[in-house]
């Protein structure tokens with residue numbers, strides 16, 4: 001189980017001229033700091049899939065990067081199966097599989113070599129690595145390109161390789177930042193089925209997305225972030241009940257509720 005409470009992260013703004021027009025008008029810009037994540041809380045049980053929603057720039061990637069320990073939170077807490085992630089980032093890293101927005105593969109290495117390298121970093125033996133790559137190549141339909149140099153890969157092939165690499169060590173929690181962005185329909189389906197499989201195995205999955213059809217297909221829980229604050233956190237049914245059952249309407253309702261909450265404090 002993962003439990004996140006009151007996460008916050010701000011970035012120093014060295015050159016305000018580099019901010020977008022929207023960011024300059026964003027209430028999260030306070031003096032020399034942009035408070036990307038101000039107050040984010042949610043939880044996810046084993047075997048559950050949580051969809052993290054929010055408009056562009058809401059703070060989803062920043063939140064996921066904090067969970068993955070790539071970024072340090074300014075305040076708040078994260079516990080995975082009782083382990084304090086912020087206090088023990090190295091121990092926690094072993095428990096987490098993280099797919100970031102950029103796949104960052106080594107172009108000169110084959111898909112297999114890219115994945116195996118991560119297995120080595122996690123201390124897996126050669127035979128464990130071979131067996132696990134075989135298993136993942138079956139699940140993610142990768143056999144036809146696994147031994148090609150990754151610089152020749154399509155976006156879908158790169159994404160599947162990056163996902164395989166992220167879950168190589170059978171993490172206790174999988175975090176995926178927009179895993180289907182830029183993928184064609186077939187690659188998207190493979191990735192969605194893979195998430196279903198993780199769920200069936202009891203592994204909690206947290207993923208950010210702008211696709212509400214993925215939320216209705218996969219998610220048990222939904223968290224909506226708006227301007228760095230979680231304005232909805234509940235089950236998919238509770239999310240649907242925010243409106244007439246249409247997920248687009250529920251999303252807009254969650255944002256509206258968040259805005260009136262912020263205005264009232």
Ligand SMILES: Nc1ncnc2c1ncn2[C@@H]1O[C@H](COP(=O)(O)OP(=O)(O)OP(=O)(O)O)[C@@H](O)[C@H]1O
Pocket residue numbers: 011012023034036054055056057058059060061062063
């Ligand atoms: N290192 C940084 N320095 C300054 N500002 C940052 C930094 N990282 C993120 N931000 C800002 O924090 C805000 C939240 O960004 P984030 O990438 O977390 O949003 P997001 O919800 O993932 O958006 P999207 O849906 O567009 O991917 C944005 O305004 C972004 O520009």
